[in-house]
Amino acid sequence: MTSDRTRPDLDDTTVEALGKLSEALETVDQARGFLYAFHQLTGKADRLLQESVELFEQAGAGVLAADLDRDLVGRNVIADRWTFQIVEDFDENYWSSFRAYDARARDELAGGDRHVYEARMKQRERTAGHPNHEAGPALAD
Template sequence: MSTGNEAHNSGLTDVEVDALHEIDLGIEHLHRAHGHLVAFHHATGRGMDHLADAEARLRDAGHDDLANAIRDDFLPRGVIESTHPDDQGRWSYDILETYQDAFLDDIVAFGERASDDLADGQRHVKERAQERDWKRRAGGE
């Protein structure tokens, strides 16, 4: 049973290794969320392209009222409503950029700082210890 004070080959305690592991996992999940936002951005753009195509076809078919609704109400509109009366909302690229620049980058920098402060910049400390252990066991030791 771990007391949280056992030193690893890295010179870290179990508690420090676990904390760094949780930071690594948190950042990995946030990168996955970023990937979902990229997919959301691409799917939104593709959907809007289809609506733009529909606008032209509706206009060609003589349905200007429907074509105008797409042109005026949907194509310029953001995916998240804005609180500013002159703004039609935030577009998917804006959400993606904000997530990257104002959130993900800061968290990644924090993870690097934690790794630098505790483990001389080494990441995945827990996995490295597991790898060493499994390799040692495979050698029959």
């Protein structure tokens, strides 16, 4: 990693490509968050469903309770899978590969530096010498 996060030694196209890859990974990270939210919400729904089954039994709707219990409680959300299996598959087969390629690109092209595109943007857009527009660590004033 260099002391100048703007990496003046790199051409603009390389920096833009690294920025787009980083942005793509950040989007995948957001999708992963939604996937985990789906996992948690589906689990919560199943627990609520189980509570409703118990209440239907208490209310005398035993046939409905039995049908719900048999057909929905613990059901796979997609073929052969609960949500934890979807999350694990996503992490192992997509997210981890995406992260590895992002790291590879940074290592091969930018000495491992992260957010070079953003560092250049900050230098372009800030007002030098203005309060709250300081360069900050590894950026020159």
